[in-house]
Amino acid sequence: MRVLFHVQHLLGVGHLRRGELITRAMTARGIEVTVALGGHPVPQMPFSEATVVELPPVSIEGADFKVLYDDGGKPITPEWKDARTKALLDVYESVRPDVVLMEMFPFGRWRFQFELVPLIERASRDGVKCVTSVRDILVKTKHPERAQYAAELARRHLAAVLVHSDPTLFTFGETYPHADEIADLVTYTGYVTEAAERGAIEANDRVIVSAGGGAAAGPLLRTALGARALCPPHIRDKVWHVLAGARASEADFETLTAHADERTIIERFSPRFQALLDGGYLSISQAGYNTVMNLMRAKIPAVVVPYDDGEETEQAFRSARMAELGLIDVVDGAALSPENLAAAIARADARRDRPAPSIDLEGAEATAAAIEKLVTG
Secondary structure, three states: OEEEEEEOOOOOOHHHHHHHHHHHHHHHOOOEEEEEEOOOOOOOOOOOOOEEEEOOOOEEEOOEEEEEEOOOOOEOOHHHHHHHHHHHHHHHHHHOOOEEEEEOOOOOOHHHHHHHHHHHHHHHHOOOEEEEEEEOOOOOOOOHHHHHHHHHHHHHHOOEEEEEOOOOOOOHHHOOOOHHHHHHHEEEOOOEOOOOOOOOOOOOOOEEEEOOOOOOOHHHHHHHHHHHOOOOHHHHOOOEEEEOOOOOOHHHHHHHHOOOEOOEEEEOOOOOHHHHHHOOOEEEEOOOHHHHHHHHHHOOOEEEOOOOOOOOOHHHHHHHHHHHOOOOEEOOHHHOOHHHHHHHHHHHHHOOOOOOOOOOOEHHHHHHHHHHHHHHO
């Protein structure tokens, strides 16, 4: 059984990490996976279990998703789009997959419909199953016609919409207005995160400060280090382990490394992030999908500062719901200061008896099983 997995990242690396975990679960079932990678490769996330084909890479500036740039830093042209569409269809022809798996489209990734619509139209003509992998929360759109068109595309071309959520926490319909029209296509997989069987927990008693991919997290990390001096001694004097993110700028990373000492560890990335959280004392982070579910797996006190620049609404929506349930403490980005962050750290530390989350976190395996079932019946 063969799967062609289209993966495109632009700002963060959450989609990459989720895609990597899903790929690992599929290959564990003997599925041959080819990843058509549309962003610049991230060495820390190599998709080592799959065959990776790099499409002509594309990027954005800051958090502006309206303009896409080619590898030379120039806005992409119609000719560039044609060339990349041909490259993607060539991958499809060489793989001859049983399933085409996309992340987010047509419920996101609208800037890539120029290549994804031809892909699913070709696959549909060949009788190949097309599946979309969707996270728990969609970014609120200012274009309602896109949401309607997404439902129409789903009805015509998709065999399944795999929603990586637990409906007891978030339902697809909360952020997608036409969910009822495609309800028969929707399967909830649970959240995609590291597997439960990770070995014995090794306590490290550290304060873990992280920023996902790190492309836009310099202010949070600097503020966290500033808040440290305002924390009670039993928190302030612990080892603080700061993960700047694989995509943190060199300038931000150099600023952070100036704080390194015997009780302050500064790294870009750790392949043992889940293990660090499992054995940690407290976490400070943004509120991206992967990080929050890592926190739910680890069950340690956590303060999150949702990223909300540009049109991003996903992290604020997620963190508000989870704060209502008493699972995390939240500091709004507009109110971020060393004083406010230190106060939130103290609140989280004081509530170590908060309820353990009852959330389905086995989404990677459920996704692989659902895809296999589409072909084998």
